[in-house]
Amino acid sequence: MKESLDLLLNLIKIYSPSRNERKASEYLSNWMKKKGFRTWVDEVGNCIGQIGNGRFHLFLLGHIDTVEGEIPIRIENNNLYGRGSVDAKGPLCAFAFAASQFINYADLTITVAGAVEEEAATSKGARFLLKNFTPNAVIIGEPSGWEAITLGYKGRLLMNYHISTPMTHSASDSKTPGEIAFDMWSKIQNYCANFNKNKKMFDQINPSIRSINSGKDYLVQWIDMVIGFRLPLGFDIESFKELIYDWAKGAKINFYGEEKAFKADKKNNPLVTAFNRAIKEDGGRALYKVKSGTSDMNVVGPVWECPIVAYGPGDSSLDHTPNEHININEYYKSINILRKVIKIYGEISLVHMKSD
Secondary structure, eight states, rough: OHHHHHHHHHHHHOOOOOOOTHHHHHHHHHHHTTTTTEEOOOOOOOOEEEOOOOOEEEEEEEOOOOOOOOOEEEEETTTEEEETTTTTHHHHHHHHHHHHTTTSSEEEEEEEESSSGGGTTTTHHHHHHHHOOOOOOEEEEOOOOTEEEEEEOOOEEEEEEEEEEEEOOOOOOOOOHHHHHHHHHHHHHHHHHHHHHHHHHHOOEEEEEEEEEEEEEESSSEEEEEEEEEOOOOOOOOHHHHHHHEEEEESEEEEEEEEEEEEEEOOOOOHHHHHHHHHHTTTTTOEEEESSSSHHHHHHHHHHHEEEEEEEOOOGGGGGTOOEEEHHHHHHHHHHHHHHHHHHHHHHHHHHHHOO
């Protein structure tokens, strides 16, 4: 397994925050080429490797970008520390190494993709892949833990809020931009609290202030806020926007980063069957998760409309943190699970082909 650890270690060493992924994509492309993959870096910067020549197409979609913030790379107590170790170079390298064991595989065509800008609220890489591939099944590379698979992610909406007023004396009874912005935030909190009553996490709206800044000159004073919303399945985003516009009279509002929540079908999903069997063979019992964040599953799931799950080593609570690290034994174990899943899914695909 040392070779798989070297792959992850070398990829983590290449700092690749969103929109600066090129060197990392080229490194992974070259590694896969040496392993016998058909490889290329596409026009938006995604790293693509293909292996096997079967009729059924299994797509392993990870992302090669990270959030900003370098972390000293080190190994302590069998944990590898570094930006992207969990989110999500660990899962991506597990994909590449597991798939590399299937050179000239006749049962499947396997594509490994390291997509760009997953962390930039644009998902530029995944959106480009939508135009060029139509796989039969997809595994998204995100941390779930070695014996868990993720079936769904909440939606997202981001909002820029700007309010400005003429300068007033501090003794004036006119509301300041800060007070107006606070009133706006209170309305949002109250609405979400009422909506969330007696609902589980995945069914709630979760608002957060991402940033807030104030300023003034001799004539005008202002507040800028970025507010994020995590949204449940089936939520009426357009009606919610209209409500906020109504609350925010006098303020400038700009919405962006919109993604609808998505949840995969658990029944009649051959990937769920494959992971169940693989995890059981390794002494575990498959757990099923839904996440409060978003992933490229939100982008490709509704369009490709094929069996899909997310899987990968690592603890997702460490995503984006200064303490990000992955347990090396868990990384190895996930590679073994993925090898088995690929083989089992190939067997299931053969049965489908014969029945056709």
